[in-house]
Amino acid sequence: MLRYLTKRLMLLVGIVFVISVGSFYLIHLLPGNPATVILGFGATPEAKAILYKQLGLSKPIYLQYFVWLGNILHGNLGVSFISQTTVSSVIRSALPIDGEIIILSQIMAFAAAIPTAMRSARKPDGIIDRVLGATSFTLLSIPPYILIVVLVLFISIKLGVSGTGPSAYVSLGTDWITNLESLSLPAFTLATVSFVVYYRILRSDLIATLQEEFITMARSKGISQRRIMWCHAFRPSSVALLGAASVNIGSLLAAGFVVQYLLQIPGLGYTLILAINESDFLVVQGIVLTVSVLVVAINFFFDFVINMVDPRISRE
Amino acid sequence: MSDDKLLVVRDLTTTFATAGGDLPAVAGVSFDLARNETLGIVGESGSGKTVLSRTIMGLQPRVNTTVTGSSIIDGFEVVGASENEKRTIWGTEVAMVFQDPMTSLNPVMRIGKQIDEALRVRLGMNRKDAKARAIELLELVGIPSPVQRYNAYPGQLSGGMRQRVVIAIALACSPKLLMADEPTTGLDVTIQAQILNLLDELKERLKTSVILVTHDLGVVATRTSRILVMYAGRIVETGTTRDVFYHHRMPYTRALLESSPKVANKSHTRLVTIPGRPPNLLSLSDGCSFAPRCKYATDQCHLVRPELQPSVEPGHTFACWNPLPINAEATLP
Numbered sequence: 001m002l003r004y005l006t007k008r009l010m011l012l013v014g015i016v017f018v019i020s021v022g023s024f025y026l027i028h029l030l031p032g033n034p035a036t037v038i039l040g041f042g043a044t045p046e047a048k049a050i051l052y053k054q055l056g057l058s059k060p061i062y063l064q065y066f067v068w069l070g071n072i073l074h075g076n077l078g079v080s081f082i083s084q085t086t087v088s089s090v091i092r093s094a095l096p097i098d099g100e101i102i103i104l105s106q107i108m109a110f111a112a113a114i115p116t117a118m119r120s121a122r123k124p125d126g127i128i129d130r131v132l133g134a135t136s137f138t139l140l141s142i143p144p145y146i147l148i149v150v151l152v153l154f155i156s157i158k159l160g161v162s163g164t165g166p167s168a169y170v171s172l173g174t175d176w177i178t179n180l181e182s183l184s185l186p187a188f189t190l191a192t193v194s195f196v197v198y199y200r201i202l203r204s205d206l207i208a209t210l211q212e213e214f215i216t217m218a219r220s221k222g223i224s225q226r227r228i229m230w231c232h233a234f235r236p237s238s239v240a241l242l243g244a245a246s247v248n249i250g251s252l253l254a255a256g257f258v259v260q261y262l263l264q265i266p267g268l269g270y271t272l273i274l275a276i277n278e279s280d281f282l283v284v285q286g287i288v289l290t291v292s293v294l295v296v297a298i299n300f301f302f303d304f305v306i307n308m309v310d311p312r313i314s315r316e
Numbered sequence: 317m318s319d320d321k322l323l324v325v326r327d328l329t330t331t332f333a334t335a336g337g338d339l340p341a342v343a344g345v346s347f348d349l350a351r352n353e354t355l356g357i358v359g360e361s362g363s364g365k366t367v368l369s370r371t372i373m374g375l376q377p378r379v380n381t382t383v384t385g386s387s388i389i390d391g392f393e394v395v396g397a398s399e400n401e402k403r404t405i406w407g408t409e410v411a412m413v414f415q416d417p418m419t420s421l422n423p424v425m426r427i428g429k430q431i432d433e434a435l436r437v438r439l440g441m442n443r444k445d446a447k448a449r450a451i452e453l454l455e456l457v458g459i460p461s462p463v464q465r466y467n468a469y470p471g472q473l474s475g476g477m478r479q480r481v482v483i484a485i486a487l488a489c490s491p492k493l494l495m496a497d498e499p500t501t502g503l504d505v506t507i508q509a510q511i512l513n514l515l516d517e518l519k520e521r522l523k524t525s526v527i528l529v530t531h532d533l534g535v536v537a538t539r540t541s542r543i544l545v546m547y548a549g550r551i552v553e554t555g556t557t558r559d560v561f562y563h564h565r566m567p568y569t570r571a572l573l574e575s576s577p578k579v580a581n582k583s584h585t586r587l588v589t590i591p592g593r594p595p596n597l598l599s600l601s602d603g604c605s606f607a608p609r610c611k612y613a614t615d616q617c618h619l620v621r622p623e624l625q626p627s628v629e630p631g632h633t634f635a636c637w638n639p640l641p642i643n644a645e646a647t648l649p
Contacts, residue, residue: 123379213419220375221434221485222406225399231433236424310424311469 001307004314008303012296019292023285024068028061030281037281040081072289078282080275087286090271095290097267100172101183101256102249105190112191113198118229120199121206132199140196144255148189148262155185169265186259190252194245201244205237212236239310246302250295322493322525323349323372328385328395330364330371330549336598341367343549344385349493354519354526356536356557358572359546362594365529366415368546369495372527373410374402390492407438410493411486413515416502417478421470427481428454428466434488453484458514476507483514490522497529512539533576537561542631545569548595548605551624555632565627565639568606604637612638 030037034057035048052058056067071077077087120129142150156165163170163181170178209215210233218232257269264270268287275283307314330342342364349355357365370376372387374394387394392405414420422430431450435441441449447466454462457480470478479499486494496515500508516539519526530536536543536557543560545553545568553566564570574588592609595601604610607617616637624633628642 213414213416214422216370216375217412217414217420217482217485218422218433220373220406220412221438222403222408222489223433223437224403227433227437232422232425236422312423312471 001311001314004307005304008300012300015296016293019296020069020072020289021065023289023292024065026285026288027281037279038078038081040279043081077286077289080280080283082275082278082280082283087282090283091268091286091290094266094268094271094287096172097169097183097260097265098253098256098269100179101186101190101260101265101267102252104180104183104187105194105252106245108187108191109194109198112195113202114234117199117202117206118234120203121210121233122225122229124207129203132203136196136199139192142192144189144193145258145262147192148185148259151185151189152263166262167264169263183265186256186263186265189259190255193255194248194252197244197248198241202237202241205240206233209233209237235309239306239313242302242306242309246299246306249298253291253295320350321348322351322353322390323527324386324388325349325372326386328368328371328387329383330367330376331382331384332377333380333382334598339597340600341549341597342371345544345546345549345551346385347544347551347554349525349527351492351525352519352523353542354528354540356540356543357527357529357546358531358533358536358543360531360572360590360594362597363546364549365531365546366497367549369412369497369527369529373406373412373493373495375406375412407434407489407491409491410495411489411491412495412497413479413483413486413499415498417470417475417482418502420482421478423470426467426469427473428468430481431485431488434485438489450484450488453488454481456487456518457481457484458510459484475503476510479503479507479511480514483511483518487518487522487524490524492525494519494524494526495529496526498531499528500532500535501530508535515539533561533573545572548597548600550605550635552606552636553634554624555627555629555634559627559629559632563627563629563632563642565632565634565642566606566636567610567612567638567640569634570640571609604635614638 027034035051120132155161164185168182172179218228260267260269261273272287326346328345332339359365428450432446435446451462459465500511540557544551547568553569571590595605603618607613622635622637624635
């Protein structure tokens with residue numbers, strides 16, 4: 001297990017390295033002088049000179065990378081030339097919002113997918129399974145950016161449920177109930193996307209697992225159907241589910257960006273889109289780097305969980 | 317029901333609804349099992365042995381399966397009982413040792429937990445007592461260093477060790493009847509003997525009745541008091557182990573005995589086989605199912621199914637229109 005995780009970790013370090021090179025190069029890919037790109041067109045020659053010295057822009061590009069990497073490792077992602085605050089503080093205030101939306105959506109998705117998948121798997125092709133299958137297919141065909149608009153139109157505007165519409169965001173620190181209200185529609189939207197994937201994967205894996213001899217064996221012990229489902233069938237069936245969740249997180253962040261932008265929730269996505277529009281490149285760079293590292297870290301975390309769930313994996 | 321009978325099976329029939337039609341996997345099986353008796357059920361692959369043993373305890377698949385007849389385990393009618401009703405006898409009255417220890421243990425659950433579970437759920441033991449009992453059981457089935465093995469996953473044990481764990485689980489709630497469905501098929505020959513001896517020993521020690529299902533006549537020869545020979549879902553001959561081996565009347569029993577390799581044979585002796593294949597259960601004729609492969613078959617055999625009829629020895633019956641002569645020979649193993 002330890003060996004397996006060490007191997008995975010080394011691979012991830014490699015991936016993070018590639019990501020860091022990519023984000024570093026982002027600035028150089030843009031037309032114009034990096035100093036102009038970073039400081040904007042109105043920058044004074046003095047400011048440019050300071051930046052030149054700070055980033056070592058006169059040095060060869062690979063040395064510039066190490067200077068940049070050194071800064072990053074010290075938590076210095078630069079300063080936004082629009083708001084004049086540090087990029088790290090921008091990220092620190094935006095990131096928890098994404099975290100909250102994703103965690104809420106995943107709780108909803110798993111809470112809905114696990115019992116429904118079990119219900120379906122108990123009688124494949126039964127009435128309940130067919131209804132759930134059709135429902136999940138319908139949900140699958142509704143993209144999140146349509147769903148959020150429909151939800152806002154219906155719930156916030158038509159039904160007039162307060163605190164759920166655009167620009168209604170309240171931070172968790174201010175009032176957690178209002179905060180949950182303001183994030184409920186985005187989280188629900190993301191949850192439906194995940195729910196469909198989780199439900200379908202878990203359903204088919206459960207059906208396969210329930211055919212296994214060890215399930216008949218568990219039955220012959222005289223334990224309840226519910227216990228067979230939760231204690232014997234669920235765990236061996238959840239490996240693909242966790243794998244899907246791990247991959248899903250990346251696309252959830254992306255879907256979250258769109259939803260945040262539409263509802264003007266100041267998470268990473270909203271901040272990123274604003275920064276792109278305002279050509280605030282250091283903020284863009286910081287967010288891209290943060291999100292990439294986050295996705296990699298989440299994947300590693302899921303690797304670890306999958307290993308705990310099925311000890312056969314690391315044994316090869 | 318007289319008190320010395322633990323199991324009474326009458327006209328038990330298991331039919332699977334398949335895409336090709338109704339498949340009678342077990343058709344009209346009747347027999348009794350006394351307390352502390354060991355009964356062998358033999359037959360080649362596909363003869364319905366496994367389905368019969370599962371149907372007896374009500375463990376047949378829950379969908380597309382129809383069971384009729386009667387199977388009474390210690391006064392409990394299994395046929396027609398709901399899953400919840402059957403759960404009250406599973407584990408405590410009747411338990412099963414499964415065929416393949418590679419697939420019959422949950423791969424992601426520590427073996428100790430798999431033994432504990434039955435003790436805690438069925439006998440209401442607390443965590444600590446259940447663990448102590450599980451370790452005792454592991455010791456009983458001959459697993460070395462049971463305290464450490466308690467935390468092992470099935471993948472960390474060899475096939476023979478896993479089968480011992482399967483036996484420990486089956487014995488956990490001290491069942492009165494143990495169904496052993498080909499308990500040694502997935503194992504090496506040397507391990508086979510160990511497992512069978514273990515079952516014998518435990519049977520004596522715990523006063524359990526055993527039904528030993530196998531295709532290997534060598535397995536049942538010395539361990540059972542009576543044998544049922546099955547073919548195409550029916551019993552074709554039954555009697556004491558001695559009668560079946562030495563006084564069999566049904567040509568299929570003879571063919572089955574002849575096709576076991578014998579130690580006395582010279583090297584490179586061609587193994588005797590039964591020509592043809594077991595019949596397709598979806599399209600059985602009205603006659604004897606074995607007739608197409610039988611060298612003694614007559615027109616009658618193809619047209620009318622023979623019923624079980626008594627032979628000279630008490631309790632010895634066979635289903636054949638052209639039985640082998642009485643006391644045909646006494647040279648088989």
